[in-house]
Amino acid sequence: MNTSVLIDRKQQIMEAAQVLFTSKGYGASSMRDIAKEVGVEAASLYNHFSSKEEILKEICSKMATHFFEAIQPLEHKKFSAVQKLEKAIEKHVQVIIEHNEASAVFFHEWKHLNEPYLSEFKKQRHSYEKKFIQIINEGVDQKRFRPMQVKLVSFVIFSALNATYDLQKSHIKRKEKEIAKQISDIIINGLKISN
Amino acid sequence: MNTSVLIDRKQQIMEAAQVLFTSKGYGASSMRDIAKEVGVEAASLYNHFSSKEEILKEICSKMATHFFEAIQPLEHKKFSAVQKLEKAIEKHVQVIIEHNEASAVFFHEWKHLNEPYLSEFKKQRHSYEKKFIQIINEGVDQKRFRPMQVKLVSFVIFSALNATYDLQKSHIKRKEKEIAKQISDIIINGLKISN
DNA sequence: CCTACCGATCGGTAGG
DNA sequence: CCTACCGATCGGTAGG
Numbered sequence A, B: 001m002n003t004s005v006l007i008d009r010k011q012q013i014m015e016a017a018q019v020l021f022t023s024k025g026y027g028a029s030s031m032r033d034i035a036k037e038v039g040v041e042a043a044s045l046y047n048h049f050s051s052k053e054e055i056l057k058e059i060c061s062k063m064a065t066h067f068f069e070a071i072q073p074l075e076h077k078k079f080s081a082v083q084k085l086e087k088a089i090e091k092h093v094q095v096i097i098e099h100n101e102a103s104a105v106f107f108h109e110w111k112h113l114n115e116p117y118l119s120e121f122k123k124q125r126h127s128y129e130k131k132f133i134q135i136i137n138e139g140v141d142q143k144r145f146r147p148m149q150v151k152l153v154s155f156v157i158f159s160a161l162n163a164t165y166d167l168q169k170s171h172i173k174r175k176e177k178e179i180a181k182q183i184s185d186i187i188i189n190g191l192k193i194s195n
Numbered sequence C, D: 001c002c003t004a005c006c007g008a009t010c011g012g013t014a015g016g
Helices: A003-024 A031-038 A042-047 A052-074 A081-098 A100-108 A117-141 A150-166 A176-191 B003-024 B031-038 B042-047 B052-074 B081-098 B100-108 B117-141 B150-166 B176-191
Strands: none
Touching: A003 A031, A003 A052, A003 A100, A031 A042, A052 A081, A052 A100, A052 A117, A081 A100, A081 A117, A081 A150, A081 A176, A100 A150, A117 A150, A150 A176, A150 B150, A150 B176, A176 B150, A176 B176, B003 B031, B003 B052, B003 B100, B031 B042, B052 B081, B052 B100, B052 B117, B081 B100, B081 B117, B081 B150, B081 B176, B100 B150, B117 B150, B150 B176
């Protein structure tokens, strides 16, 4: 039995769904739309996913894993707070750009998840954001960052970073690392104590 | 004949639609959902709007007007580029916070507009963004801002600003002006030449 | 503003 | 993986 065919088909369905959810929104994308994109009948999708919501659930949960794994190696390194924030921003942007379509779904369509998964999603996101807030607090303690309302700062940072999935379609064509570097420059310069 | 009743009802429909489009998305919000919120039958909505899309169209076009009107008075004033950007950011955030629900629709649901209005929408937004880009360019010319990729900078700025509609729901409760000031502080400090 | 209704399409299932 | 189908719901119209 060749399971790789099934795995590929599952991946195909997710990729088709990502494109449709992003362009039309979750509610306006039908299982028949997805099926047509994949080249099968709508009923066949239910061999791979038990419902439309499960497709969304899997896209979101895969993205969450990517984000956590990207910044996890930083935790044990002996970086300064400034360096840590630079690296974390770079990694975060890299994940978004590498998984462009899935990111757009992750950021905009998660609200269509139902309980209990919705609460789980929010909890995970919150714990991820807390890692960034902690780094910023370190920077303030070390007198490298100006004293600020750290929650608002992290809000501004994530707002700027999370929009980068939209950059691909714009006229700005740069390498991931370069984009991450420039965004992180603007932000970190904005936080630093000028001297 | 009392036209004010009709006008109020139209406003009522738009407000109900804003809440629903924001929470469920345009595609998943039905005319029956909106009607129920208003307290009439779905068919009655068509006395005020010719289609579901027209409701979306009117929400988006009203917001566009608000944005343009907010920054228009700045153009003729003799401010420096730094001051102009500060004021423009403040005005922009003020519009978002004053029209919280409509802003969320404006930023996330516009893509469900159809031609020819879709192109009109994009054109207007682009011309608005160009006003900001011009101010930033002035600042660079005046050696107040670091030389940067101005398009990317404006992208970062708008990403941060446009997310503020979401701030209301978070734990950050501040006055509009205060929020605008703090966000503009972070950003403008990030653009300035450190000295 | 309503009732009554249209054809189309939805998510999902049965059964093979 | 398909055909055939379910009940529910959709945006919108006719007619009053």
